[in-house]
Structures are given as C-alpha cells and as structure tokens.
Amino acid sequence: MNFKEGEVLFFDKPLTWTSFAVVNKIRYHLCRQMGVKKLKVGHAGTLDPLATGVMIICTGKATKRIEEFQYHTKEYVATLMLGATTPSYDLEKEIDATYPTEHITRELVEETLKKFIGSIEQVPPAFSACMVDGKRAYDLARKGEEVKLKAKTLVIDEIELLECNLPVIKIRVVCSKGTYIRALARDIGEALSCGATMTALHRTTTGGFDVCDAVELDALTRENLAEYILPEETALLSLREVKVTEKQAIRFGNGGQLAYERLKNASFEDGELLRIKFNDKFLGVGIADNANAQIAIKCVINQ
Numbered sequence: 414m415n416f417k418e419g420e421v422l423f424f425d426k427p428l429t430w431t432s433f434a435v436v437n438k439i440r441y442h443l444c445r446q447m448g449v450k451k452l453k454v455g456h457a458g459t460l461d462p463l464a465t466g467v468m469i470i471c472t473g474k475a476t477k478r479i480e481e482f483q484y485h486t487k488e489y490v491a492t493l494m495l496g497a498t499t500p501s502y503d504l505e506k507e508i509d510a511t512y513p514t515e516h517i518t519r520e521l522v523e524e525t526l527k528k529f530i531g532s533i534e535q536v537p538p539a540f541s542a543c544m545v546d547g548k549r550a551y552d553l554a555r556k557g558e559e560v561k562l563k564a565k566t567l568v569i570d571e572i573e574l575l576e577c578n579l580p581v582i583k584i585r586v587v588c589s590k591g592t593y594i595r596a597l598a599r600d601i602g603e604a605l606s607c608g609a610t611m612t613a614l615h616r617t618t619t620g621g622f623d624v625c626d627a628v629e630l631d632a633l634t635r636e637n638l639a640e641y642i643l644p645e646e647t648a649l650l651s652l653r654e655v656k657v658t659e660k661q662a663i664r665f666g667n668g669g670q671l672a673y674e675r676l677k678n679a680s681f682e683d684g685e686l687l688r689i690k691f692n693d694k695f696l697g698v699g700i701a702d703n704a705n706a707q708i709a710i711k712c713v714i715n716q
Contacts, residue, residue: 416443416452419475421482421643425627426468426616432459435630439470442638457482458619459542461595463503466616467624478712481698484652484686485619486570488587492613493598495580495605500554501540502595503611512607514580522582525604526572529597534564538596567592581612652688652698653681655708662691671699671708686711 426435440454455476457469466489469482496514499506537543539560543550550560568589576583586594595611602609617624628641661671671689673679681687681701687708689696699708 415473416447417473419471419473419478421475422470422472422638422641423622423627423643424468424470424630424633424641425624426460426465427630428465429462430630431462432456432468435468436470438630439472439633442633443472446638455479457485458487458590458616460616461503461505461614463505464614464616466614467619467622467627468616469619469622478698481652481686481711482619483590486587486589487592487616488585488618489594490575490583490585490615490617491594491598491611492581492583493601493609494612495582495602495609496607497580497610498599498602498608499610502538502599503614505540508610510608514607517579517605517607519574519577519579521605522577523574525601526574526584528604529569529572529601532566532568535567535593535596535600536564537562537593538599541593565591569597580607585617652686654688654690655699657689657691657696659691662689662694662696665689665696665699665710666713668710668713670702670705670710673706673708676708681708 422439424435424439426432436454436456440452443454444450444452452472453476454470454472457471457479460466460468471479471482495517496512497508498510499508537550539554539562540551541562543562545553545560545562550562553560569586569592570589571585571587573585574582575585586592586597594614598609598611615624633641655676657665657671657676661675665671681703683701683703685701687699687701689699689708697713698711700711702709
C-alpha cells in the first residue's frame with residue numbers, strides 16, 4: 414500500500430455530494446493516515462451533485478492514468494419526467510416549460526429510444542464542466558450568460574426502457590466517455606415532441622466495477638482505506654488484452670512500440686487502449702496507432 418506511488422479505489426458517490434468533495438474527503442483521510450500535508454488525488458469521471466454511483470479515485474502517480482480509466486464504457490440508470498424542461502436538463506434548475514404528453518405511449522417511447530443507439534452527435538449542457546474561452550460553461554451559465562457548445566460524437570451501445578409509468582420513464586444506458594445523460598434526456602424529450610427532464614441518475618458500472626461492490630463513502634475511515642484498494646490491472650479489465658512475447662515485453666518496458674505484424678490477430682480501432690501482458694504479468698497500457706501499424710506506449714507499470 415503506497416498512496417504516493419499510486420493506488421486505485423472506487424466508491425459509491427452519495428446524493429448531493431460534488432465529485433470534488435469526494436476527492437477532498439479521501440485526500441483528507443489519506444493525508445492524516447500518512448502524516449503528510451499534500452497528496453495528489455483525482456477522480457476518473459465526474460458525477461453531478463444530483464447523481465449517485467460508481468466513482469474511481471486515483472492517488473499519487475496513479476493520477477497520471479486517469480485518462481485510461483475514463484476510457485471505460487459506463488452504464489447508467491436514469492429517471493426522466495416527460496412533458497417538462499429545465500435550463501439544466503435536470504432538477505438543479507426549476508421547471509421553465511411544460512408540454513402535453515397525451516400522445517406518448519410505451520410503444521412510441523421504445524421506438525424512439527432505438528434511434529439513439531450507435532454513434533450520435535450530442536451538444537453538451539450549458540450547465541457542464543466544458544471549457545469555453547478558458548472558463549467552465551456552468552460558471553457562465555449560472556451568471557446568465559449565453560453558452561454555445563459544439564456537438565460531440567459519442568456512442569450509445571445500449572439503451573433499454575426499464576419502467577414506463579407515464580409521464581415518468583426509467584431507462585438503462587450503456588455509453589462511451591463524454592456522454593451527458595442529462596443531454597440525452599433533453600434529446601429524447603425533443604424526439605418525443607414533449608420535452609423531458611432528468612430527475613434521477615445512478616451510475617451502476619464503469620468498466621468492470623459494479624456499484625454493488627463499491628464502498629459507501631460514509632463507511633470510509635483512515636483505518637479501513639487499505640481494504641478498498643484495487644490492483645492496477647483490475648482497474649483496466651474492460652480494456653482488450655494483448656499477449657506479447659518475452660522480447661516484446663522487454664521492448665515495451667524499455668519504451669519501444671509493438672509492430673502489428675509481429676502480433677497475433679492485430680486488429681484494433683485507432684486510438685483503442687489495450688492491456689499489454691507477458692504470461693500473467695501486466696506490463697502496462699498501449700494505444701493502437703493504425704496509421705503506423707503499431708501499438709504505442711500509454712504507460713508502463715514498473716514491477
């Protein structure tokens with residue numbers, strides 16, 4: 414257990430807590446336990462205050478690998494109220510408009526949800542952490558300033574209607590990094606011609622981590638922190654595994670790229686993050702570089 418060298422933990426974020434507050438609490442406990450004043454601590458994916466669920470926390474040098482953890486596919490369960498909208502697309506702001514929902518049926522909802530599966534373009538909410546001219550969009554929006562954000566391409570792998578008690582529906586969404594479920598709620602409402610507001614959000618999984626196994630933040634003490642540390646490779650199990658030879662392992666460990674032609678079944682998406690292994694030893698993370706037909710180094714694990 415070495416929090417300066419880097420450890421990975423995961424928690425179930427409580428309702429109303431900001432992601433920043435979660436990080437602060439964990440840093441406080443760690444610094445007291447270690448007897449230090451400073452320690453790098455960061456999270457691998459923001460959850461809004463009105464959302465709950467899985468948060469991956471990295472400490473020390475492991476904070477350099479946050480981007481890798483953010484690459485994980487995530488699953489959410491969201492509750493949407495049809496027929497009402499708010500400026501923030503959730504209940505942070507009060508309802509500003511209502512619309513008829515008499516035309517909405519379960520069948521219409523199910524058919525509409527199917528249209529969002531696959532690659533889509535999504536404009537992030539104005540009340541978001543996106544940067545606009547060096548400032549956070551939510552800071553500008555809360556001052557009443559107009560915020561214009563560009564659409565981003567993302568992927569919805571799965572979307573399922575779990576409950577339909579009109580005008581309230583509950584959906585399960587499996588999606589890529591960068592997806593705003595609040596914005597998805599907005600777009601679903603527009604597609605149904607009735608508007609929608611997200612009233613609850615729960616991140617159930619990220620990568621291989623399930624909220625059922627996550628630590629309740631209130632149960633955290635400096636004495637029991639060690640129980641919740643994850644092995645580094647466990648935190649990356651959702652990434653595809655690439656087996657290498659001993660010579661390739663040495664090359665990778667020394668900072669060398671791995672040519673596709675020397676790997677078995679080397680077919681990757683450009684930019685895909687990959688777990689590199691020699692026998693049962695986890696070597697680090699590589700990134701597919703299709704232009705040069707090689708796996709470049711993202712990070713090497715010193716063992």
